[in-house]
Amino acid sequence: GQNIDQPTEMTATEGAIVQINCTYQTSGFNGLFWYQQHAGEAPTFLSYNVLDGLEEKGRFSSFLSRSKGYSYLLLKELQMKDSASYLCAVMDSNYQLIWGAGTKLIIKP
Amino acid sequence: NAGVTQTPKFRVLKTGQSMTLLCAQDMNHEYMYWYRQDPGMGLRLIHYSVGEGTTAKGEVPDGYNVSRLKKQNFLLGLESAAPSQTSVYFCASSSSGLATGELFFGEGSRLTVL
Numbered sequence: 001g002q003n004i005d006q007p008t009e010m011t012a013t014e015g016a017i018v019q020i021n022c023t024y025q026t027s028g029f030n031g032l033f034w035y036q037q038h039a040g041e042a043p044t045f046l047s048y049n050v051l052d053g054l055e056e057k058g059r060f061s062s063f064l065s066r067s068k069g070y071s072y073l074l075l076k077e078l079q080m081k082d083s084a085s086y087l088c089a090v091m092d093s094n095y096q097l098i099w100g101a102g103t104k105l106i107i108k109p
Numbered sequence: 110n111a112g113v114t115q116t117p118k119f120r121v122l123k124t125g126q127s128m129t130l131l132c133a134q135d136m137n138h139e140y141m142y143w144y145r146q147d148p149g150m151g152l153r154l155i156h157y158s159v160g161e162g163t164t165a166k167g168e169v170p171d172g173y174n175v176s177r178l179k180k181q182n183f184l185l186g187l188e189s190a191a192p193s194q195t196s197v198y199f200c201a202s203s204s205s206g207l208a209t210g211e212l213f214f215g216e217g218s219r220l221t222v223l
Contacts, residue, residue: 008149042113042217043199043212044214045213089151098151099151099153
């Protein structure tokens, strides 16, 4: 079967750095997405990785290792507004998105 | 710009009732999707469309029907609602499918079936 694993919940302090991990087992691989979803709102796109390595976009970075079936989202200089759920999704060989259940990130002052 | 708009935002149904969720996008996107989101689970694809007049089944299509009569609209119908269909429904669109494009989501429609 296909599976995406993420921690259910994480807590971090304002101004700090947090890494949210995602491991996957899918039928083929055509890219990995990270989305942010604030409570009661729509998911919004953060990043897309298809090649190994680190993609940096402002305070957010996303890393991919295809050989390990592993990705992480790194958030720097955490702000209160970063409190949200972070969804990892993998595109399989049929170009279907397989979604993880999401990681709820709680930021404390 | 409105982006992706879903109506209604909230709805309560009794078991056996029918209803239609409307999704409208103003970005001229070819691809549209209906997902459901349940606590502790990832988004699950119900149906999708790769263009006007076309629809296809996703991961969890049973109990739902869809239509894409106009490029900008994608309707999701529940013919006979069941409590298991209580969920938050998200519509999404993309310009080029998922190979290279990100998904743009609507705000969600919260449906409760009693």
